[in-house]
Amino acid sequence: MPDSPSVVAGHGRAAILTPDGELLLLPTEAAAERLRTMPPPILVHAPATFRRLGMRAGRAFDLLELFAFVRPAETAAPTPRGLALALDDDHPPTGLEAEVAHLPDLAAALLHQLVQGRDTLLNRDAAVLAARMQQVGWEWGGYVTHALGRPDAAGSNEPLKVWKVLPEWEDAAPQPPSASHPVSQAEARARLATMLGPAAEQRPGQGDYAGAATAAFAPREVRGDPHFVLAEAGTGTGKTLGYLAPASVWAEKNKGAVWISTYTRHLQRQIDSELQRLIPDPTERRRRVVVRKGRENYLCLLNLEDSVNIASGGFMNQQVVPLGLIARWAMASDDGDIQGGDLPGWLPELFGGGLIATLADRRGECIFGACPHFRRCFVEHTIRRSRTAELVVANHALVMTQAAWGGLDDNAVPTRYVFDEGHHVFDAADSAFSAALSGAETAELRRWLRGAEGGRSRSRGLSRRLEEIVADRPALEAPLEAALQAASALPPSDWASRMHDEGPELDEIEPARANPSEAFLRLIRRQILARTSGAEAGRGGGFGTLECDVFPINPDTAQAADRLARALARIAEPLETLRVRLLARLTDEAEKLDETTRNRIEAICRSLTRRALTPLTAWTAMLKELLAPHDEPGQRPSTILFLRLDRRDAFRDVEVGLHRHWLDPTIPFVTTLASPAHGLLVTSATLRDSGSQDPEIAWGAAEARVGAPHLPSPAIRAAVASPFDYSEQTRAFIVTNVTPGNLDQLAAAYRALFLAAGGGGLGLFTAISRLRAVHARIAPELEQAGIPLFAQHVDAMGNATLVDIFRTEEESCLLGTDAMRDGVDVPGNALRLVVFERTPWPRPDILHRERRIHLSDGNPKAYDDRVVRLRLRQAFGRLIRRSTDRGVFVLLDRQAPSRLMSAFPAGVTVRRLGLAEAVAETAAFLQTRAFHSPRTSA
Template sequence: MPRSRAQRPRPYEVNVSDTRELLHAAVEAVGGVERPGQVAMAEAVDRSLQGGGHLLAQAGTGTGKSLAYLVPALAHPGRTVIATATLALQRQLVERDLPRTVEALHPQLRRRPEFAMLKGRANYVCLHRVHEGTPSEEEDALISASEAAEGAGGPTGKLGREVVRIAEWAQESETGDRDELTPGVSDRAWAQLSVGSRECLGASKCPYGAECFAEQARERAKLAEVVVTNHALLAIDALESAPILPDHDLLIVDEAHELVSRATGVATEQLAPWTVTRAARRAAKLLSDRSADALEAAAENFAGVMEVVPEGRLEALQPNLAHAVALVRDACRQAITGIGEVRDKTVAGEDAVRKQALASVEAAHRTAERLLEENPYDVVWANRGERFGASLYVAPLSVAGLLRENLFGDRTVVLTSATLKLGGDFEGVAASVGLGAEGRVPEDAPLPEPSEDAEADASADEDAPPRWRGVDVGSPFTYPKQGILYAARHLPPPGRGDRPEMLAELTELVEAAGGRTLGLFSSMRGAQLAAETLRERLDVPILLQGEETLGELIRRFAEDPETCLFGTLSLWQGVDVPGPSCQLVVMDRIPFPRPDDPLMTARQKAVEENGGNGFMAVAANHAALLMAQGSGRLIRAMDDRGVVAVLDSRLATARYGSYFRQSMPPFWYTTDRNQVRRSLAAINTSATKPD
């Protein structure tokens, strides 16, 4: 939760030369090379901490942005929270960057700041479930974890073996953190021995509360000066009523281009027949027959109505659907009251059963109530999945207002990523997180003089928009010399068919590159078709997302330079393969959101109704961010060379094409297919020459 106005921290004063000296020591300690952009970013973070408002810092790949924000954060006397999107970066910070930087700065700071990692409760194994078993009679409750831990006979299937392994690991682990369990286990197995915050008994009521891994992690975070967490937990802390993160003066959001999607995910709720049925089953033994029958009947009625509900956005709930949702709401409300009235001592671990049942019923009640409110700032849609059937979803039309109110309070916020400038400026990303153009101040604007009366300052700023700066510190790479951006102008615009011309062009490019290709596709069907086609036409290995774990696919892609890797959304971001294995990045088309995407369509319509350009503000922004991230997969080291090929003629011919090109690294741009093939062949020849 944001700090109160009266608690706003006083600006701290740091000499710029001191920052440079500290950064230099840290870079030497990690064996890196100090770069001008890194220095510029560290100074920009300092400037914001001294009262210069919030900061959007674009730092290209290779800048060393982690150290650029860690150094001023560690020098800062208050607490810092760092939120990242990927597990890889969290591990890098906690296991490598922070320990080395703390030791490097110790002589100058004369202290060793403590740091800790904090995740959501479900990321830690639950000792109550390990010892007492899963409090449920559902079909997926396979084995008593206490029996598993004691080595008793259990199921021999893969899922059962995974549950046994988790339980055994929990006896030895110091943290109980799922990410430290190697090899990993399936989500279904982990769910057996973990709980969410709403299902947790609470440390005071749980017999294992004193040993609880999640509680110990929270206690470590309370004592630490630097807390590393993830975007999801940050969003939960900001958007929900119960604070999770400790109070902090500085918030650093790395990989900030993903913050809006993570916050949207946290604020999105689902109501499906199976979730109501599960709630009814979990609560059955804790309710009177009348309440249990009412909840079961509401679930059955809702399931029947959902069978005929069409997919897509629902501007309003049809009367029969609204009635079915109201029955669910009322039955859940009755059940919530009833769960506290009936006690069944024949139920093993009754308190855990009760807590789990209450969590399920309350979730269904909360979502049903939200759906019936028909809030104009919410978007409701129906979706039909293969496994669980039809579901209703409700999500905020925008999270910008929520983030503006709850994130940018009386703390300094630094948002950083390699892709924050879309179309050449910060305005699009800033607006998406709640920072309006009216709050932007020039980078060279003088800092406000600190006042002796912080409370008076706060009162004066009560209605002022959050002040922010945007700074692009560049990249150490010489993109125009290291890479080519190729737009296939001659291809017909993408349609719904198989695009044989695109597949022919893709074949020629991969052949010229000698493999070495990361193929980024806008759909799984497109990736599968391309993989099947090129496997028939070329004698190079083609890996396809979904045929192996993502980690294994990336490992094989990196190890064999002739290998190609094709896939969809997961590959557009986070693939870091420097060297000769990735010298051609192909995008099959501009990745606009699907025209039937209910949330994107609603957001686009809302912008248009307010006089804006909905297509550019929503669809183009979405696509530009992905293209910026996707093209960033090519140049990962100083000696990398290659081509980003966009097999969508609209990049060259449409009026919005320049917007996308300005969002991507400044590669040398061409539409000459022959030149690109010659360049790829030359790069391939150079890469295959013996040392």
């Protein structure tokens, strides 16, 4: 064991256990001063700990690093208590003093596991790897090699080269088309009962829901007219198992796949976990169920090899430690998902997210069959598994992209879908079918085509990716070279540095020499700054996001748009020629091409379409729209064009561009995905607006948000009420004496409410600045009371990590923004209070302006109200996840209109009262159960 102190840092104070056993509780400044004279400390999550201590990051024995080495592809909440629970500790510590005293025990337990696992296959080369990591400064290296019984192991880079030992995939015969046998309600209910087991709690609504969901799996009668089921299932219904029952029956009966789509990664993991009830055997479940994400989510073995080679050459030596932990994880990972899979979310936080980002194929540079690791590729493994799987758990963005492109990797498109978190279909479609002609997007295309153009980038250009395919073939080399030459019209990576150039524009002096993309970007930036209001542009020095309408367009901008459109055409034409000629090889040389080369050509042609031709086509169309006659104000457009400038400060533009969104993005959603499908189930706990007095209006609005009116036949509606007794399980208050904008009063309200609940509070904010200000004001006092406070945009942790901590530490509180409102699922006592800073009105941007005019049936106010009510319902829905939960919802906005309060479930009475009364009632209501056990301190 290291002869080192242990430290746990809170807000304003820290606990230190010295090597000789003395336990100190000190202010953070004093603790930091003490640690500077001591050996590297044992701690949990070094970046967060050093930040709380006000220290620069330094050497440390981080237990998370040891955990990642000893138990790769497993996770734990990154706190002493979280690690203790992951190690099956019967007495996890509570409070700073208990936590710091427990750190040496956690280290000993992890090292002891290495002793016990010396002879496992996973640990065959672990000592050599640990010794290599020790050579570059890994504090745990010597202790790990000692535990493995090889204290004199010689370090080597060989264990980093996991691409040599990972299993290879094998191709299978193409799957025949699925059958179309229906699923009866009796079959769905029987499957549900099997999944629940005989001891399960009886929930009649769950069986009704499963029965209603079977309509989405009926045989299609007319081409282009799918069975579209819109099912609202109140919180607690058990909708996940409710739709998995008929979906799994259909997949088994028809030998086909059902694609289940979610909006959040958390729900993907939850569904995968629920399927253990259906398929307990892990091997069988892996064969029949696949969690599918985009390529950018998986470890790229070629990128890993590049990084290892750089580190092996003596450059970037500090990367050897994270690469070693990644290598351990890759050996144990289920599917190589580096974003939200079994790689702990806190691992990138320990070393900075930059390295992890470079290890995935985020830039579309895959060389497919030409890659030496192609047959071991995690992505290719997943693709082949999904071809024969019964249930594919994907996400809205991937599913919509797949539909738009006519298949992701093999031109296969599903026929049956379930869209969970269906209230996000509109937003997901809005993102999937929008386009942006911007500095970052165009520069990214230039990099994809031309590769690295100076600097230390490892970017592989199109020429390198195609070198073996086009070599010695003039018919292919000529259009490739023409496209790469024409791509110089796109901006280089440093385009933003020239947006602020003073004096006459280069394109005004010598148009032929000016980069047409940069000229256009400069002119639209000028238009944005000229047409945004003084208050808007001057707020914060003009920082943040500024938007303005395109029309009437400046004449100079119109000329620049025309010139850029012609330049983009000069890129697209040879690329299309190249694509057509590559595809011709598949026919002309059918007898000569091996399977690897054929697959590679097909993959390259898909990449050309997606990464280059599709955006170039969209950008050209957008530029032509600028030059064409446009609709008069008030007329309903099909698409919305606007200009946007994102600024970091007065001297740095982050992004500037022309944006195009569909007015109603469910139109392309229906055209590309719903119409070709045979059946869809769209489900959520919050599909309908509960504020409508007319059920037909509420259903109509819900259908409009998912595109049902654009289909020939009406949607099949189903609704199952929540089984919870909200009148008994919840309380809801609007606090009437907190002044809007007064940060001191806002902070006092959060402090008092969190203390009254004894922790377990989720604070939601509509602005990051207010979140940070409140956190700074209340964190130390809450810490003194034994309530740790964590926050988005403050702690050196990602959202998933923060939620894991919040779920594990029952007395902690968490501050967050919209992502926490929709993405947090914390059943039980850990979440018992939700405090909303103010009414979550829609952001008043151009996109919302146009939609509230044209999609509101003539009542823009009602459109805004509907958005707010759905957001409030989502926030309130975080509170009660089980029949035994109790919770309080507080809105700190005395101006909140009463008409919005119908957002809450039946039985919830929203009361307006002062802060003192709300605090007293919160404490009294939550303490009626014996769950309040605040932490104690010396």
